[in-house]
Amino acid sequence: MQDFDENSMGGRVKRYGRVSTTMAGLAARLMGEKFLGIKIARSDHAAELTQALGNLKGPLMKVGQILSTIPEALPAEYAQAFQQLQSNAPPMGWAFVRRRMKAELGVDWEKHFQNFSQEAVAAASLGQVHKATDHKGRVLACKLQYPDMASAITADLNQLKIIFSIYEAYDKAIKTSQIYDELKDRLFEELDYVREANACRMYSHILRHEKNIHVPEVIDELSTTRLLTSTWLEGKKILTYVDRSVEERNIVAMNMFRAWYIPLYFYGIIHGDPHLGNYTIRPDHGVNLLDFGCIRVFRPDFVNGVIELYRALQNNDMERAVHAYEIWGFKNLSKEKLETLSIWARFLYEPVLEDRVRVIGEAKHGVYGRETAQKVHQKLRELGGGITIPREFVFMDRAALGLGSVFIHLQxxxxxxxxxxxxxxxxxxxxxxKNQKEILTQFHLA
Ligand SMILES: Nc1ncnc2c1ncn2[C@@H]1O[C@H](COP(=O)(O)OP(=O)(O)O)[C@@H](O)[C@H]1O
Ligand SMILES: [Mg+2]
Structure with missing residues (x-):
C-alpha cells in the first residue's frame, strides 16, 4: 500500500492552488454577471468548485462552516458546495507518521509508548489523531500536525479574501473586514499546539468544580508546538442521544450549557467551536470537552454588553439596547439599523427571555437561524450603507448558534x-x- 507521503503533501498544496484558481475564476464570472448582465450557470460552477475542493479538508472547512452562517456571503449553490466538504483527505501513512513523530519527540520517540496506533483514529483540521498508551497505562490522544500548515492557512485566507470581495462587490449589507481579521487571528492561533495545550489546562482549571464536565489532561513531555498529547476521553457523539428520554436529554443539554457559559460569564472566555466533533457524552451524561484550538477571550465589558442587551430586550428599553450595541462594538447605528439588528438579537435571546419550560425552535432548512439571518440581511441591504460586524460578534454568534442547534437536536x-x-x-x-487576568497569566496566554 502506498503511503500518503511528502510527495502527496505536495499534492495537497497543489490542490490549494487549484482552489485559488477556481475562486478567482468564480470572482470573474460573478463580476461578469453583475456588471455585464452575463448569466452564469451557477450550479455547474458550484459543482466545479466542489470538485476542486474535493479531497480538501482543514482550515478551509472551518471557514466554510462559518461562512454558511453568514447569509448570502455566498450564493446558495456555493454555500452548499462548502457545506458538502468532507474530511476525506488521505491520512498520513505510517512511514510518514514515524518521520513526523521522530521530528517532534526525537529518534527514540516510540520508547515513550506501550503502543501507538499505526492508523489515525480521527481527522483533525490541521492534522490527525492517533490513539496510544504510555507506560503508566494511560490511554492517550496524540494530535499530530501536518507539515507546512502555515502556508495552507495563508492560502485559505487568500481565498477567503476573494470570497469576501465577491460578496462586497455584490452586496453592501455587511462589511467583512473585521470578520476577516478575526478569522485570520484565530486560524493562525490554531497552528500553535503549545498554546492549545495551555488553553486546555486553563479550561480544566476553570471547570474544576464541574463534576459533569471533563477536560483532557495534557501530557507535557509528549507535546510540542506540532504535537498535542492528552488523555483519551471516551464518549459518544451527541446525536446518539436524541432518542433518549427527555430527562436524559435535558441533563445533557444542561451540562453543555454550563460547559459553554461558565467560562464566558465568570472569565469572559468562550470555546469558539461548538462543532459536533469537539465534545462527546459519557454514559453518565457528563460532557467531554475537546479541542481548545479556538478559544476567544473577550474584553470583560463585552460580557457586560451581552447581559445588558438581554436586560434591554427584557424591558423593551431601546436606549439601553443602543448602549449595549455600542459596548458590543457596533458604531453609528441609525434607528432603523438598530431595529433590524434587534430582530437578530431577539431571535438569539428569545429562549432566555421567556420564563417557562420550552424547547428551542426549529432548525429550518438544516441551519439554525438561517431564515432569521436572511430576513435581517435583506433589511440591512434595503437600508443601505452597510453595517460593520465587530470582531467579537463572530465567535459569540457562532457559539450561540452552535449551542442552539445542539439544543434543537436534543429537543x-x-x-x-x-x-x-x-x-x-x-x-x-x-x-x-480580575479572574481573567489571573488565569491568562497563570496559563501563559496573556
Ligand atoms: N483527548 C481526546 N480524547 C478522545 N478523542 C479525541 C481527543 N482529542 C481529539 N480527539 C478526537 O480527534 C478529533 C480531532 O481532534 P480536535 O482536537 O478536535 O482537532 P481539531 O482542532 O483539528 O478539530 C476529535 O473530533 C475527536 O474525535
Ligand atoms: Mg475539532
Whole structure:
C-alpha cells in the first residue's frame, strides 16, 4: 500500500492552488454577471468548485462552516458546495507518521509508548489523531500536525479574501473586514499546539468544580508546538442521544450549557467551536470537552454588553439596547439599523427571555437561524450603507448558534430563562476582569 507521503503533501498544496484558481475564476464570472448582465450557470460552477475542493479538508472547512452562517456571503449553490466538504483527505501513512513523530519527540520517540496506533483514529483540521498508551497505562490522544500548515492557512485566507470581495462587490449589507481579521487571528492561533495545550489546562482549571464536565489532561513531555498529547476521553457523539428520554436529554443539554457559559460569564472566555466533533457524552451524561484550538477571550465589558442587551430586550428599553450595541462594538447605528439588528438579537435571546419550560425552535432548512439571518440581511441591504460586524460578534454568534442547534437536536425541554438568570446572578464585571487576568497569566496566554 502506498503511503500518503511528502510527495502527496505536495499534492495537497497543489490542490490549494487549484482552489485559488477556481475562486478567482468564480470572482470573474460573478463580476461578469453583475456588471455585464452575463448569466452564469451557477450550479455547474458550484459543482466545479466542489470538485476542486474535493479531497480538501482543514482550515478551509472551518471557514466554510462559518461562512454558511453568514447569509448570502455566498450564493446558495456555493454555500452548499462548502457545506458538502468532507474530511476525506488521505491520512498520513505510517512511514510518514514515524518521520513526523521522530521530528517532534526525537529518534527514540516510540520508547515513550506501550503502543501507538499505526492508523489515525480521527481527522483533525490541521492534522490527525492517533490513539496510544504510555507506560503508566494511560490511554492517550496524540494530535499530530501536518507539515507546512502555515502556508495552507495563508492560502485559505487568500481565498477567503476573494470570497469576501465577491460578496462586497455584490452586496453592501455587511462589511467583512473585521470578520476577516478575526478569522485570520484565530486560524493562525490554531497552528500553535503549545498554546492549545495551555488553553486546555486553563479550561480544566476553570471547570474544576464541574463534576459533569471533563477536560483532557495534557501530557507535557509528549507535546510540542506540532504535537498535542492528552488523555483519551471516551464518549459518544451527541446525536446518539436524541432518542433518549427527555430527562436524559435535558441533563445533557444542561451540562453543555454550563460547559459553554461558565467560562464566558465568570472569565469572559468562550470555546469558539461548538462543532459536533469537539465534545462527546459519557454514559453518565457528563460532557467531554475537546479541542481548545479556538478559544476567544473577550474584553470583560463585552460580557457586560451581552447581559445588558438581554436586560434591554427584557424591558423593551431601546436606549439601553443602543448602549449595549455600542459596548458590543457596533458604531453609528441609525434607528432603523438598530431595529433590524434587534430582530437578530431577539431571535438569539428569545429562549432566555421567556420564563417557562420550552424547547428551542426549529432548525429550518438544516441551519439554525438561517431564515432569521436572511430576513435581517435583506433589511440591512434595503437600508443601505452597510453595517460593520465587530470582531467579537463572530465567535459569540457562532457559539450561540452552535449551542442552539445542539439544543434543537436534543429537543431539550428546559426553562432557559431560569438557567440563564441563575448563571448571571452574581455577574460582576470587575471580578471577571480580575479572574481573567489571573488565569491568562497563570496559563501563559496573556
Ligand atoms: N483527548 C481526546 N480524547 C478522545 N478523542 C479525541 C481527543 N482529542 C481529539 N480527539 C478526537 O480527534 C478529533 C480531532 O481532534 P480536535 O482536537 O478536535 O482537532 P481539531 O482542532 O483539528 O478539530 C476529535 O473530533 C475527536 O474525535
Ligand atoms: Mg475539532
Amino acid at each position: 431539550a425541554e428546559i426553562n432557559w430563562h431560569q438557567l440563564f438568570e441563575d448563571m448571571i446572578k452574581d455577574f460582576d464585571e470587575a471580578s471577571i476582569a
